[in-house]
Amino acid sequence: MAHGSLVCPWCSATAPLIPPISVTGTISSRLGLQAAAIEVNLETDFHSLVVDRVGRAERVDYLICDEAQFYSEKQIEELAMIVDGLDIDVYAFGLLSDFRTKLFPGSQRLIELADRVEPLQVKALCWCGEEATHNARVVNGEMVTEGEQVVVGDTVTSGQRKHEVTYEVLCRRHHMRKINARASQATHQSTPTLPFQEPER
Numbered sequence: 426m427a428h429g430s431l432v433c434p435w436c437s438a439t440a441p442l443i444p445p446i447s448v449t450g451t452i453s454s455r456l457g458l459q460a461a462a463i464e465v466n467l468e469t470d471f472h473s474l475v476v477d478r479v480g481r482a483e484r485v486d487y488l489i490c491d492e493a494q495f496y497s498e499k500q501i502e503e504l505a506m507i508v509d510g511l512d513i514d515v516y517a518f519g520l521l522s523d524f525r526t527k528l529f530p531g532s533q534r535l536i537e538l539a540d541r542v543e544p545l546q547v548k549a550l551c552w553c554g555e556e557a558t559h560n561a562r563v564v565n566g567e568m569v570t571e572g573e574q575v576v577v578g579d580t581v582t583s584g585q586r587k588h589e590v591t592y593e594v595l596c597r598r599h600h601m602r603k604i605n606a607r608a609s610q611a612t613h614q615s616t617p618t619l620p621f622q623e624p625e626r
Contacts, residue, residue: 452491465496472503475511485513493519494529495575501534508540518545523574524562524592526600549594552606557594561605564588568605 452462463474471488478485488507490496496504496517504515517539521532528536536542549557561568562576565588576590593605 465490467497467500469500470503471500472506472510475507475513479511485511487514487516490515490517491519493517493535494521494523494532495519496531498530498534501531501538505538520560522560524560524572525570525574526559527574529574551594551596551599552609553596553599555596555598558597559595559600561593561595561600563591563593563605563607566607568593568603568608570603 450462450464451459453459463469475485475488488504490504493501501517504517507513508515517535519532519535520529521536522528551557562572563569595605599605599609
């Protein structure tokens with residue numbers, strides 16, 4: 426691959442959503458692999474960070490940016506500046522849309538500026554067995570489609586009540602119908618409509 430590319434491999438549905446802020450400055454996988462990483466927040470200036478390292482004769486071969494949907498539009502533009510001005514490849518990973526099926530601002534800007542957009546070859550399945558393409562926010566077991574765009578999956582306190590917030594991947598059909606796994610179980614537990622009787626002996 427030629428140098429100077431902004432590549433965005435997207436995963437259409439995954440859970441839970443975790444903002445790109447690391448307390449320990451490491452990135453880890455569910456397999457237990459870990460590597461040193463740079464903490465990112467909305468104040469991070471990618472371009473200045475890379476220019477400073479290059480100015481100190483440090484080698485920068487490429488950037489791997491995780492959870493890029495949480496980046497600001499300005500930060501996405503900084504990544505493009507790194508590609509065009511410094512001839513350094515950038516690989517940005519993230520989600521396209523939120524639990525409301527709306528594009529994240531960072532994701533939208535990445536699509537607008539990326540040299541290539543590639544879906545990851547990792548397929549998640551809805552509870553029905555179909556390919557999952559949408560993220561659903563589930564609060565206390567029920568799917569919701571309103572609320573803040575970014576809420577980390579955990580327990581959120583609202584007033585005096587604690588709400589359990591999780592995320593679930595669904596196919597489009599069941600996301601549109603607001604039927605998550607728990608709701609699907611409830612619909613299958615209805616009482617029989619026909620008056621079945623035990624045969625007389």
